[in-house]
Amino acid sequence: MVELRYSSGKILSPGVHRIGIMAIGSHLENHGAALPIDTDSKIASYLAFQASIRTGAKFLGILYAATEYDYVKHGIHLPVDILVEKELIPTLKNARNNLNLEAVVLVNGHGGNVPIKDYLNGIEEETGLKLIFNNKIVEIEGPHAGTGELSMGVIIGMADESRLSEHCQFDTYPEVGMVGLHKARHQNKGIDEGASIVQEHGVCLDRELGESLLENAICDIINDIKILLS
Numbered sequence: 183m184v185e186l187r188y189s190s191g192k193i194l195s196p197g198v199h200r201i202g203i204m205a206i207g208s209h210l211e212n213h214g215a216a217l218p219i220d221t222d223s224k225i226a227s228y229l230a231f232q233a234s235i236r237t238g239a240k241f242l243g244i245l246y247a248a249t250e251y252d253y254v255k256h257g258i259h260l261p262v263d264i265l266v267e268k269e270l271i272p273t274l275k276n277a278r279n280n281l282n283l284e285a286v287v288l289v290n291g292h293g294g295n296v297p298i299k300d301y302l303n304g305i306e307e308e309t310g311l312k313l314i315f316n317n318k319i320v321e322i323e324g325p326h327a328g329t330g331e332l333s334m335g336v337i338i339g340m341a342d343e344s345r346l347s348e349h350c351q352f353d354t355y356p357e358v359g360m361v362g363l364h365k366a367r368h369q370n371k372g373i374d375e376g377a378s379i380v381q382e383h384g385v386c387l388d389r390e391l392g393e394s395l396l397e398n399a400i401c402d403i404i405n406d407i408k409i410l411l412s
Contacts, residue, residue, distance in 0.1 A: 193238025194411060200284040201410050202240040202277055203403065205230040206270075208248035208292040211257025213327040214358040214385075215345040217335050219257070222248075225331070226291025228338050229319060229396065233289070233403035242277050242286065245269055250294030253369040256326075256357040262297045266305060270298070274309045285312035285410045289403055293320045312410065318402040323395055325359040325376035329385050333392030343387065350384045358385065 207223030335341030356362020359380025
């Protein structure tokens with residue numbers, strides 16, 4: 183039996199090996215002309231991986247599926263109960279069993295996944311894991327496919343800057359800012375307010391903002407890992 187050197191490498195402490203970081207995003211939803219359909223998944227994965235590198239916590243990859251509010255129609259998603267039962271719980275159990283984990287930080291990059299929070303107690307009971315749902319990037323990035331996401335996309339390297347001029351053609355790309363998703367705007371005041379801002383001011387590229395958003399979110403994930411270690 184090999185004795186593993188848990189103290190090696192750049193880690194917060196040997197105990198960090200008991201903690202996993204899993205990204206949850208959305209692979210199949212429109213994000214205008216300049217961003218890909220898996221924007222949320224790529225942002226969540228980037229944040230989770232960077233936090234893993236800086237702390238030593240186990241990077242668990244990303245959950246393949248996502249959920250969404252039924253009034254938001256811009257992609258392909260699962261009902262939240264199916265997502266939790268068929269995708270999230272089995273994935274977490276597998277990670278726990280193979281990596282001897284005690285806790286996992288779920289790094290969310292997709293606003294439609296927020297209802298997962300209502301299931302956390304049951305997921306913890308089913309998996310035997312302590313969970314933290316980190317929603318920081320969703321809380322600070324602003325409207326869907328707007329300036330925040332676009333700027334992060336450029337920093338990460340997944341945005342097509344040559345298509346910025348068509349990104350705010352709302353008749354073609356109604357999901358940008360959710361400007362043209364009328365049912366969502368009617369059902370959700372926050373969505374409507376964000377859409378109004380995008381409709382009036384458009385979307386721009388702000389590299390300093392993109393870097394700041396990413397760093398802010400990574401630091402918040404690291405803080406969650408420190409809480410689990412304490």
